[in-house]
Amino acid sequence: MPEETAPELPEDPGSPAEAEAEPATVDSEAEPATVESEAEPATVESEAEPATFGAEDEGPAAADATDGSYDTDESYDTEEADNTVTMHIWRGDHDGGEFTEYEIEGNEGEVVLDVIHRIQASEAPDLACRWNCKAGKCGSCSAEINGKPRLMCMTRMDTLPEGPVTVAPMRTFPIVRDLVTDVSFNFEVAKTVPAFQPPPAPADGYRMQQIDVERGQEFRKCIECFMCQDVCHVIRDHEENKPRYAGPRFFIRFAELEMHPLDTNDRRELVRQQGGLGLCNITKCCTEVCPEHIKITDNAIIPLKERVVDASYDPVGWLGRKILRRTKRSPEEAAAGGG
Amino acid sequence: MAEYESHNYDVIVIGAGGAGLRAAIEAKQRGLRTALVCKSLLGKAHTVMAEGGVAAAMGNVYPEDNWQVHFRDTMRGGKMLNNWRMAQLHAQEAPDRVHELEAWGALFDRTKDGRITQRDFGGHRYARLAHVGDRTGLELIRTLQQKAVSMDIDVFMECKVLRLLSDADGRVSGAVGYWRPTGEFVTFAAKAVVLATGSIGKSWMYTSNSWESTGDGHAMAIWAGADVIEMECVQFHPTGMVWPLSVRGLLVTEGVRGDGGVLRNSEGKRFMFDYVAPMFRDETAETEEEADRWYDDHANNRRTPDLLPRDEVARAINSEVKAGRGSPHGGVYLDIASRRPAEYIRRRLPSMYHQFMELAGVDITATPMEVGPTLHYMMGGVRVDADTEAATVPGLFAAGEVAGGMHGANRLGGNSLSDLLVFGRRAGIGAADFAEGRAGEPALDGAEIEAVVAEALAPLGREGGENPYDLQHELQSTMQSLVGIIRTGPELEEALEKLGELQERAANLSVAGSRAYNPGWNLATDLPAMLTVSTAVAQGALHRKESRGGHTREDFPAADPELGKVNFVQRQTDRRGPDAPITITPEPLPEMPPELRELLEEGH
Secondary structure (H helix, E strand, O other): OHHHHOOOOOOOOOOOHHHHHOOOOOOOOOOHHHHHHHHOHHHHHHHOOHHHOOOOOOOHHHHHHHHOOOOOOOHHHOOOOOOEEEEEEEEEEOOEEEEEEEEEEOOOOOEHHHHHHHHHHOOOOOOOOOOOOOOOOOOOOEEEEOOEEEEHHHOEHHHOOOOOEEEEOOOOOOEEEOOEEOOHHHHHHHHOOOOOOOOOOOOOOOOOOHHHHHHHHHHHOOOOOOHHHHHOHHHHOOHHHHHHOOOHHHHHHHHHHHOOOOOOOOOHHHHHHOOOHHHOOOOOHHHHHOOOOOOHHHHHHHHHHHHHHHHHHOHHHHHHHHHHOOOOOOHHHHHOOOO | OOOOEEEEEEEEEEOOOHHHHHHHHHHHHOOOOEEEEOOOOOOOOHHHHOOOOEEOOOOOOOOOOOHHHHHHHHHHHOOOOOOHHHHHHHHHHHHHHHHHHHHOOOOOOEOOOOOEOEEOOOOOOOOOEEOOOOOHHHHHHHHHHHHHHHOOOEEEOOEEEEEEEEOOOOOEEEEEEEEOOOOOEEEEEEEEEEEOOOOOHHHOOOEOOOOOOOOHHHHHHHHOOOOEEOOOOEEEEEEEEOOOHHHOOOEOOOHHHHOOOEEEOOOOOOHHHHOOOHHHHOOEOOOHHHHHHHOOOOOOOOEOHHHOOHHHHHHHHHHHHHOOOOOOOOOEEEEOOOOOOHHHHHHHOHHHHHHHHHHHOOOOOOOOEEEEEEEEEEOOEEOOOOOOOEOOOOOEEEOHHHEOOOOOOOOOOOHHHHHHHHHHHHHHHHHHHHHHHOOOOOOOOHHHHHHHHHHHHHHHHOOOOEOHHHHHHHHHHHHHHHOOOOEOHHHHHHHHHHHHHHHHHHOOEOOOOOOOOOHHHHHHHHHHHHHHHHHHHHHHHHHOOOOEOOEOEOOEOOOOOOHHHEEEEEEOOOOOOOOOOOEEEEEEOOOOOHHHHHHHHOOO
């Protein structure tokens, strides 16, 4: 019975019609992401709607296509003389700001974050940018590069089109300074997710099959870069939705717990009501920007919507669960192991 | 005195990687008022970068494994310089800590019968590392983070701690720091303080460490009068990326070798067979055939030399490159492409696959990786009591990389994540016990706070001084060239002289801009710790006139049995602080009981 649910989704009474009708809201106020459309010919794509995020980004495949030469020849040290790069970096704070142009020498194999660091070490020592691992593992250095959310540490300069590179802070979160945003919204949502609750462990430890843990493992690859939250049009230009919307990052958290072979907590009503799952209309923008290639929409949100529908609207299923606990097992069943 | 935001807790934990989170969870479970203070956002600490796994003798893959074998491997890997009691506790308690993570929601990879599976790693006799593909650190930090959040522990994110504060009786009583987003100062009064600040790697040019690894905890402990030990023992991980230059030093997990990858020089030769030290000869394969059979049958074959402890492999790579048998960018080749199917590589090592594909344009399922040594881990650190993690100054505790002793002269891969869990928990208990037993509220010295604040603010008001980025660059190139993987007496003396000069120049830094999220200013406030710690490393390296584990002296190439019985202890005595001298004295290692010594002397 859960399989036939298909695209017919619960109409949340609070669901804003405009979110469905017009995901492409391009804010005309003085928001960072719109500034580049005034001048830069090289950033034509940046005026595209959220729906096109990632459309031209083939991830590793694209990198592959352009990088073929590095390991076969010595082109890296026969670089031609003019390798100046032009960066348009948003500078300012919550009271406003503007793009500032920097011209700096580019080096072979560099990522955007390398260039930012060299600008800090020379022209602009106070240029604020958040980063940690510089290896794509911590999810700190999210920004909108040429209008598209990317990790600065994993975006190679030579994969970007010729011309100035625009770097702006994530638009969905309040600006702290320059490229740093206040992402505390996410940490607040995290507090509302009820904890994992397993049954008591058997004497020789829990047993789970690899195939069962792999579903949750996909979601636990999440590095909390919050770019899925940034690009989600339910909150990107709708501050008013934030108090009742968990966002893609936390939908995968709910899904992970929901699919955990040992968990005994039922969070489906919570994710429907407080989490605002119904506000998501599956445009897949989140999936397209995920640097970990997590299939957020297909593997987390849609199955979660199906399970929530089961919980709320299917009296027969509801009764069945009451008797059989079909989607969530009892602590005893969970402890007994298996899928 | 100016008014600063102030807080009062029973226990504050500085640092929110694995050790800090685990300590805070423990203190909070005891019902104490607990705070976690970290330089970055929660969940971004360097623990996320751990790849290979958590070492724990659970015996899920090899039932022969037990804590005694793990203890033995750890001590031998550490070249016997370890604190034996820490190595024992670690080996005994690691399995419980892994199972505990599972009960908190971690999803480890499984064996066929549904238990936690374990992978081979350098220096471990049996497949022992519980893991999640090659992103085990992320799983560990996220699990602990989610546990901490569910317990409602107070977290101060992007809050940099500058200095520990002591009361009139010399007990540590709190700390002072600032919020990075605003630059506003904040003070914490606490009955006990746990340092869990991680590493020191950012004082070198090529390191796998993130920007946070500036040795804050090591330095703050020294400035508070605590002892640090084994500061000369710094680990160079054998396999870091060497190209492109922008990612030089980025870690390539040992799991590549655990899963079948081998090291080759420019002639295609598996050179590690030429570098097997006598200590490891009995347990290491002599032929490629035996080494290859070992992956599937540990019982009847000896392990591949590609999986010797990290210090051995790093030195071997260094020698091959020096002998002119390196790769075009100054490393050697790490080849798994020719040895395992592409699908297997992508499944077992997904992060490595993406890292090379996206950053170097190299498909590791088709082409060997170029790798070379990168500064990775600090064995040395705060001298602690093995059972409680209490430092030598009352009220202060340390766990994880900032603490010394557990790993001796060289850490085995996989022993770091288990260290964080075992000693993070113990530090939490130690701090909680101390806090509960401490009478009265801890008092902070207003004048001391004012002095710290004034020192931190000085670069902002100064015109025409040194650029902190330039100073950092000089520090990094000094440490890289003079206190690197192979050291000599004259170079270490030169390094100390240069560090003294940098120390003087650091008193004259100038920073532009405001205090709000100003990375230039943040760096200026990191530099005092970086300089103190670098000085301690160079000084320790100069005094340890032998080669042992991560510490290699070209002028003293052999291990000295007498020096194998001592720790070099460093501390500040009369005068304390960034500009005060550090003394160094050899002190005997704790005596190991005979029943443990016997474990080490057995044939295997």
